[in-house]
Amino acid sequence: MSFALRAAFLDELAALAEFAEHCQADPQRHCAEVSEDAAAIAVDIEEVADWATSTLVALDDDRNIIGWLLAETDPDMSRVWWWGPFVGETGADEQLVVASALLSRGIENHPDHDEHQIAADRESKLFAGLAEQHGFASQEGSLALRLDQLGGVDPSSSTHIRLLSASDDLADAVASLHDETFPGTHSSGEMLVRDIDAAHRVYAAINDETVAGYVAVESQNDGSFYVDYLGVAPEHRRSGIGRRLVASALSNAPTDRTCAHLTVREGNTAARRLYASLGFTEVRILAPYRKGFSLD
Numbered sequence: 001m002s003f004a005l006r007a008a009f010l011d012e013l014a015a016l017a018e019f020a021e022h023c024q025a026d027p028q029r030h031c032a033e034v035s036e037d038a039a040a041i042a043v044d045i046e047e048v049a050d051w052a053t054s055t056l057v058a059l060d061d062d063r064n065i066i067g068w069l070l071a072e073t074d075p076d077m078s079r080v081w082w083w084g085p086f087v088g089e090t091g092a093d094e095q096l097v098v099a100s101a102l103l104s105r106g107i108e109n110h111p112d113h114d115e116h117q118i119a120a121d122r123e124s125k126l127f128a129g130l131a132e133q134h135g136f137a138s139q140e141g142s143l144a145l146r147l148d149q150l151g152g153v154d155p156s157s158s159t160h161i162r163l164l165s166a167s168d169d170l171a172d173a174v175a176s177l178h179d180e181t182f183p184g185t186h187s188s189g190e191m192l193v194r195d196i197d198a199a200h201r202v203y204a205a206i207n208d209e210t211v212a213g214y215v216a217v218e219s220q221n222d223g224s225f226y227v228d229y230l231g232v233a234p235e236h237r238r239s240g241i242g243r244r245l246v247a248s249a250l251s252n253a254p255t256d257r258t259c260a261h262l263t264v265r266e267g268n269t270a271a272r273r274l275y276a277s278l279g280f281t282e283v284r285i286l287a288p289y290r291k292g293f294s295l296d
Contacts, residue, residue, distance in 0.1 A: 008055035017042035032119035040222030079115035115292040122285035136289035145280035181231035227262035
């Protein structure tokens with residue numbers, strides 16, 4: 001098969017989002033980094049700096065889009081999170097050829113980034129084959145969980161739960177706990193507390209004037225409520241603080257949120273029990289493939 005690769009054009013935004021929406025409904029082509037709704041995908045794409053120059057498009061001989069790939073980069077970490085590759089409904093061999101060409105060119109376009117991640121539905125043979133071709137290692141998977149009823153969650157607790165602002169005097173303590181709990185992750189503690197706003201909230205559990213735990217949540221462009229990070233200090237674990245933090249965040253979610261969702265590592269049995277107790281159910285298992293770094 002023959003096709004051409006080029007950077008995206010700004011006026012292709014809607015077409016790229018609609019193309020991705022169709023892919024997201026298919027476990028073989030589902031990318032864990034992206035929403036499942038075209039309108040939300042379009043907004044998410046626009047929020048990536050220089051999204052058009054960071055996006056590669058594959059075109060067939062008739063100039064139809066048959067695939068695309070976007071690089072979300074973090075220069076400080078020298079890391080790229082790849083959105084896609086998204087490929088059309090062709091045979092498995094053809095899909096892998098297009099996906100591989102997109103990823104090869106994408107990596108070539110980012111020579112200053114040594115760390116790369118793609119993430120997909122565990123069922124995807126496409127992404128597994130792509131990872132093998134390009135030297136990505138499969139690492140511990142995560143469960144994608146969803147809660148459709150946000151109301152009625154009881155956050156009652158003797159521990160004080162406090163909604164933080166970026167200038168809160170406990171912000172530094174939350175940032176430190178985050179860095180200890182999630183070393184090397186996408187957002188540092190400093191970023192977590194700096195980016196607090198109407199859409200990004202952080203709740204802290206206060207015990208004897210110290211931070212016992214925190215939860216970071218986000219109102220996303222698809223109308224959902226995302227539980228991004230939950231961290232509890234080692235000396236306060238198994239005391240119910242984590243559950244109360246999540247329950248507080250859910251009970252205070254904006255009224256226009258349609259559902260809540262999150263991901264949790266397969267091996268984190270304590271967290272899985274916590275979320276199950278709040279009514280979260282499994283949607284899919286996500287498989288991360290990483291090159292140049294590991295979070296295991």
